Amino acid sequence: MADMILKLTEHAKIKMAQLCITKEQIKLVIQRGGKFHQAGGYLASYGNIKVAYKPIAKNAYKIKTVFLD
Numbered sequence: 728m729a730d731m732i733l734k735l736t737e738h739a740k741i742k743m744a745q746l747c748i749t750k751e752q753i754k755l756v757i758q759r760g761g762k763f764h765q766a767g768g769y770l771a772s773y774g775n776i777k778v779a780y781k782p783i784a785k786n787a788y789k790i791k792t793v794f795l796d
Contacts, residue, residue: 731757732787739790748793753778757788772796
């Protein structure tokens with residue numbers, strides 16, 4: 728998990744702070760969560776956390792937003 732690179736949008740940073748979601752939790756959601764293809768990327772869900780993201784390089788992801796179910 729340590730070598731995964733996350734590029735966070737300003738929106739994602741704000742939502743993370745509001746919801747107390749860490750980068751490590753986001754990495755876990757991307758690695759273990761169920762993934763659904765959506766326009767411009769994916770939506771991953773694991774537990775009650777959802778992450779909208781787009782792969783941008785090998786093991787690098789642009790995090791668009793995060794939210795709780």
